[in-house]
Amino acid sequence: MTIEQQLRAAALEAINELYGAQPEEKMLQVQLTRKDQKGDFTIVVFPLLKVSKKKPEETGEDLGRFIQEKLPMVVGFEVVKGFLNLSLSPNFWVERLNELAVNADFGMQPASADAPLMMIEYSSPNTNKPLHLGHIRNNLLGFSLSRIAAANGYRVVKTNIVNDRGIHICKSMLAWQKWGQGATPESTGKKGDHLVGDFYVLFDQHYKAELKEFTEQKGMSKEEAEKASTLMAEAREMLLKWEAGDAEVVSLWKTMNAWVYAGFDVTYKKLGVDFDKIYYESDTYSVGRDMVLEGLSKGLFNRRDDGSVWADLSAQGLDEKLLLRSDGTSVYMTQDIGTAKLRFDDYNIDKMVYVVGNEQDYHFKVLSLLLDRLGFDWGRDLVHFSYGMVELPEGKMKSREGTVVDADDLMEEMVATARDMARELGKLDGYSDEEAEEVYRMVALGALKYFMLKVDPRKNMTFNPAESIDFNGNTGPFIQYTHARIRSIFRKAEEKDIAWKGSAPVGLVLNEKENNLIRSLVSFPNVVREAGAAFSPAIIANYIYDLAKEYNQFYHDNPILFEEDARVRDLRLTLCHAVAQVIKKGMWLLGAGVPDRM
């Protein structure tokens, strides 16, 4: 039984015995005492006045006396303005500290073999351009969520759906054929995803020029020009050839996609994310089409005169949704249905989570209804983990205006900043170049990951490049630094032959900072649970920041190795050890590492 549960039980008993009442769940609130007040746990007495029929102060006193008598670890209480603040004995806290300090699984709930299986889809790139800032948020969220789910006892399968087909790929291919002059990643020294992305841009430029020519010189309207475009017609033709399995087109498609995948792999690796299973839309779209046709034959959907297939969702308060074009080809929705089918054939999925931006809220509402209609019992409770967009201080990223922040560039810049700063501060003197580079990378990525994950995922966020490379204050490096300092203490302890017993002795009086730290540490498992329930890495991020902040205050005010009382020193070293462990775990849940030195 947790301490909160014990306090609740004691309070319930008190109310029953003193006032002869059985309060509802909501009436009894046990929470951590505010930092500016004396005490550890607080019971709010206001809701209980109805049954006590007494003033808040008297009710608080009644309960406090009863609970203190009932529970030996409660050593004192104070009633302040209708709040009953209970103080627990230092020994109680020291015992909790000793338990959690040696528990390798503290805060984590390992998955058993028959634990529910959660599949998490994230990343989901198109193969026509490199990853950018928006993808970074997606990837970091998806990866962190998978670790948080794993820490909450789920078996987790990380998956990715690659949009490798469609008109956009054909645009890049066509541009390469026309103007590429046989360029390859090898011949140009460019990452494959960037090279292909360049051709996509090139197509767009030529297309725009063509439109301009038609409208300005031939006096066409914009629509007329779009219809008359020979480039677009060629791209469409290429798509038809692709769907027909034309050997030459398919071969080029395979080649160029391979370049992109090689490029993506490098980016994923640098970002530190990975997948257990990757699906490709080129494999799933036909499955989706078959399912839609099957649904059509069962009367779930309807076909219009032009041959297109639609789902009528007006009964669910939505409108009609296209599932197959009049020419029989698949749309986005069709592909997602096919992908879902394949996934559920491959795995025994209990919970399906899609990490996709909030601009697709409607899409997933519809997908959920459609899967349900098609008879998948998991359709209705699929989770669309809907996160907000990333904007720049000057507004949205616009590829036309060249304000898109490239993922590879961003990471490189941050590593360079970390390197400069560490060298300037002389932090890693004595490390080999390889060791130092490792730390630069860890700090840079820690900064990026923390920066993006500390914000509530549902909200839009502003990415300020200047702030992202600031490693002071509420940042990933601040947390990593706290960890490095602690590791440094233990290195020094060895050098100075100061022995640490590995646990804290009972019978000490705790100062305020020590007490606060233990209370924070004890709440870590709750934080992991909350983050899991709310699908929010931000809850973890904010918690470790608070913990690190508290630790730094403690560190500043209290001697650790220089403490002469060996018993107090053991307590503080145990605290340091536990804080380092929890910081490391918390950062791990965010997908970030912590260095021993920095």
Place this chain on the structure above:
RNA sequence: GGUCCGGUAGCUCAGUUGGAUAGAGCAACAGCCUUCUAAGCUGUGGGUCAUGGGUUCGAAUCCCUUCCGGAUCACCA
């Protein structure tokens, strides 16, 4: 226009199932390194929690109004 999401300090963000005097960081200013890493710590200033109402012992939090911002409503993905 319909639907959905959001609005908290100059800026970026926290704020638990409604609880005590709404908190951090950045920026500004003033301090702290001959002691365990100053990527740190301490202090000062900075708020009609967009707005108006309601619910109640108590509202940034729940309900409604209005204003502002964003997303979405494609034979795009």
